[in-house]
Amino acid sequence: MVEMMDxxxxxxxxxxxxxQVRNLRTIFDEYNLIDLAEIVEQLQLKEILFLFKTLKKDITAQIFTYLTYEKKQEIIQSFTSVEIMAMLDNLYTDDIVDFLEEMPANIVKQVLNSASAEQRADINLLLSYPEYSAGSIMSTDFVELEATDTVARAIRKIKQQGKTAETISVSYVISQNRELVGTVRLRDILLAETEDTIEDLMDVDVISVKTHDDQESVAHVIKRYDITVVPVVNDENRLIGIITVDDIIDILEDEVTEDIQKMAAIMPIEGSYLKTSVKEMTKSRITWLLVLMVSATFTGTIISGYEDALLLIPALAASIPLIMSTAGNAGSQASAMVIRGIAVGELSVSDYLKVIFKEVQVAILSGLVLFAINWLRLMIFTPETSMTVDLVISLTLMLTVVISKLVGGVLPLLAMFFKQDPAAMAAPLITTMVDAVALMIYFNLAVSMLGL
Amino acid sequence: MVEMMDxxxxxxxxxxxxxQVRNLRTIFDEYNLIDLAEIVEQLQLKEILFLFKTLKKDITAQIFTYLTYEKKQEIIQSFTSVEIMAMLDNLYTDDIVDFLEEMPANIVKQVLNSASAEQRADINLLLSYPEYSAGSIMSTDFVELEATDTVARAIRKIKQQGKTAETISVSYVISQNRELVGTVRLRDILLAETEDTIEDLMDVDVISVKTHDDQESVAHVIKRYDITVVPVVNDENRLIGIITVDDIIDILEDEVTEDIQKMAAIMPIEGSYLKTSVKEMTKSRITWLLVLMVSATFTGTIISGYEDALLLIPALAASIPLIMSTAGNAGSQASAMVIRGIAVGELSVSDYLKVIFKEVQVAILSGLVLFAINWLRLMIFTPETSMTVDLVISLTLMLTVVISKLVGGVLPLLAMFFKQDPAAMAAPLITTMVDAVALMIYFNLAVSMLGL
Known part of the structure; x- marks a missing residue:
């Protein structure tokens, strides 16, 4: 693994x-800045300010982007506008926007006032796109070429524009009216003859996204086409920005976190665990607990309805936990598999027949195993109960597994069909539904088979 | 979004x-090969073989990598060794290895026999590393330079080695005895003067991974340092290969899928939903259902132990579902948050005090809300039960939430402390534990407060 910082x-x-300015400079030249930023984070503000005034501006700009929002805010507040301007000069526009989006209005104003006119225009452009859209996460720093450029000219342009570009691996070829007409890899330019033109080298089958596309769909495009950077165009196909794969990894992770939260009956929260306040966390969790309270009332009513049966055969009550938890677990097993299948793009609504078919088979097989083992278990460990009671419990278990797996497998697809989020068909919702069905099966079987 | 293929x-x-050979060639030149591969997948084998014999070898090689394993196997089986050799020439070594790892022995032999001696050595090297290790997923196609190379010489080397390299954005600087001493970005080489040497330009703070590192830790290194490619070295720090970010996205996704499966009480399976057999799927799910059956017996015993209380106040039975599901959901809410926090590297064992503190606060707040609303609910909707019964149920609910959240929050950290997988502390395990505790609280409160 990576050697740890010493x-x-x-x-x-x-x-x-x-x-010790010279020593400090050497350290920041030699060690990885991401590791160093973690250490800088722990320093006192006046120490950080000394560092920022001593080190090279491109290094401090990088360190700055790796710090927490709280630290960034403190730093900007202690900077003069000249210092802020020097800092902005060394930051990519998308990093500035990222940072501004979380800052209070006075800091945003302070930063915008210190930015150059050109930067301000770029920042405002990015800030104008809706949150989570491609426009809001793109960078405006890329290399653009023309189809008529020769290789020699293209290399000159890349050298020149490349100083501030996020990537130079791919350059974008635009027409007279700034339409995106092709992409060309630096690799192909380097391997070509100097008299070749970009037109000969460029790839015209350009994969692009639109400024208003959702960031999730951008992530899926990058993943599907295995590319490291995707261009962003407006409705007139004019090139506006680019999005690089490293931003996408974070988006994919956030998306998964959201799915997991939904599956665990939590209203998605954005912040990290440690930084989310108790109030916010309670809010995101209490809603589902309350919804489930109401639905558990319904399950309770079922039990109340069969009070007489419970009074006659008290042993029936002892199996309520087994039946409820088997129903819940079997259901969430199926729904988790299907929800994940949808998330990675492997299952779609049209696969519903395949899902039903597979879940029924898995359910019948699991059900039979559970039926057999449970009957054995009851015969051995609770010899005092009648054989028929054992049969009622074991049969319920089998039927419960089949129904739970069907409901768990189909509900996420149904949600997708109605353009709802499959992950929102969360385990707890499915659990409560199948709990109720399982208890109804249980008591109906008991009443009819035991003649209660 | 991306324009769909027509x-x-x-x-x-x-x-x-x-x-129509010429038309076919134009289509495969112009359209995206990933989209085309999906269409090729649906063709008949003899049609695919015709395509493979007609199109350019570098295009068919790419299409080949995008096909399913079943199709790949069919194709290789219908190829002569000369054709296989031509195909291998156009594939990256890691793609060949990827494919061989899933193929039956006869195909592996056929491919290895057709490979060139050099390729065979590379393939065997990669195949010799344990599954899921950095060595098994790395590519051996990279650009290597020496510190003494001038910029002009470096560019010549890059042009030459770059034809087959997976990436040329970064080149690796190695010493006389092949030790990795630095990395240099193509960008910096292009922007430098021709007489500069690589030594002046290279970054000596190299982030690397070891051949035997787990692929998950490789993914975390790439994510943490926001890099698109990481070098792989052996124990003597000799450069063996590289791993690129696109492979990492797949690994991160697989890892998440595994976590979600574990959290949903499924023994992780590797294949996709549709391709996993019913038998395999049943096997992966039945284990937990059986474990939970045994533990539910325990919960059942608790209820049996309080049969007398249930006979005296049957209304107590009606609230069992509410208490059990609240316990389960509150617990899995907490565990999901903590497990995910650990997975994204935001929480570690040392944060246990912070987690306990936060969960207790959230739990008390949630518990109070549930207590109040539940009491109101019972007073309004079940006026027939006594005030004390209502109080017992509401108090149990409050205590249950506190205990469930504590158990759910701390167990994953405890697992991590004992070097176990936090996700294996799955919701169902936590659920069963807190179910039992909640029922014990319930009946103990009932017995003491109602004087049963």
């Missing part, structure tokens, strides 16, 4: 205290 | 039928 925040503090 | 497999079939 520098501590204590050591850094000491070097700052002693004003 | 070509169907029917049209492709017709062009093949009519031997």
């Amino acid at each position: 520098i501590t925040s204590q050591q850094l503090s000491e070097l700052i205290e002693l004003r | 070509i169907t497999s029917q049209q492709l079939s017709e062009l093949i039928e009519l031997r």
